Every structure is written in structure tokens, then in C-alpha cells.
Amino acid sequence: MEAIIARITQLGPEFWATTIYVVAVIGICAIMLIGSFLLGGRSGGRAKNEPFESGVVSSSPERLRLSAKFYLVAMFFVIFDVEALYLYAWAVSVKENGWTGWVEAAIFISILTASLVYLARIGALDWTPHQKKRRAAEAAKVQD
Numbered sequence: 001m002e003a004i005i006a007r008i009t010q011l012g013p014e015f016w017a018t019t020i021y022v023v024a025v026i027g028i029c030a031i032m033l034i035g036s037f038l039l040g041g042r043s044g045g046r047a048k049n050e051p052f053e054s055g056v057v058s059s060s061p062e063r064l065r066l067s068a069k070f071y072l073v074a075m076f077f078v079i080f081d082v083e084a085l086y087l088y089a090w091a092v093s094v095k096e097n098g099w100t101g102w103v104e105a106a107i108f109i110s111i112l113t114a115s116l117v118y119l120a121r122i123g124a125l126d127w128t129p130h131q132k133k134r135r136a137a138e139a140a141k142v143q144d
Contacts, residue, residue: 072124083112 090097090105097104119125123135 069127076119076125080112080116083108 086108087105090101094101126135
């Protein structure tokens, strides 16, 4: 037991600061959850479980089927947003990186540009069915 106490007293202030932070975060979360449970309303009504948007009862079905294009655009946004994050970090440290860092950033940008061109060529960025049909017709003409 004395060995454990001796080891704990040797830990640095970073350990104690992190420990206090984690305990405080868990405590605040527990207080908020328990407080909302104790103080929250318990009244039930006929329309309580009905979905609504901006205070208006929805007239469309709850499970609206969305096109996969919405998800593709979201993924493209995340990918190119991460690219901007990496390039910002590179721009901040451009003096320390030198020419090696510049070449790496150029390779990174060229790979992402090639991927964007590829996405445009396969029609992943086309939103309307008319454009997709036209593209398919053009591809069929090229194959003939």
C-alpha cells in the first residue's frame, strides 16, 4: 500500500490537472442528466409523440427517403474540408518544412485534384437525372 501511495505522490501536476478535469466533466454531465430527469416535465398529450418541424405538424411521412447524392456531397465536403485543414497546418509551418514540405504539399494537392477530376468524370457531382442520362448516352455513342 505504501508503494502505491509513494507512486501517486510522484506523479506530476499534469496528471492531477487531467484527473481533476475528467472528474469535473463527468460530474457536470451527471448533474445535468439527473437535474433534467428530476426537473423535467412529465405531462403527456395526444400530440406529444408526433413529429413536427418548427412547431408545425408534418404532413409528409416520418421516414423520408433521400437520394444517395446527399450523402455523397456530405462525404466530399468532409474530404475537402480535411484537405483545407492539412493545407492550413502546412501553411503555418512552411518555413520549417522548406522545399521538402512544399513538394509533399504539391503531391497532396495533385492527388486531391485528380480525385476531384475523377469524380466529375464519372458523374458523381451531377445532381439532375437529365445530366446523368445525357452522360450515359454520350458514353454509349463513344463505345459504338
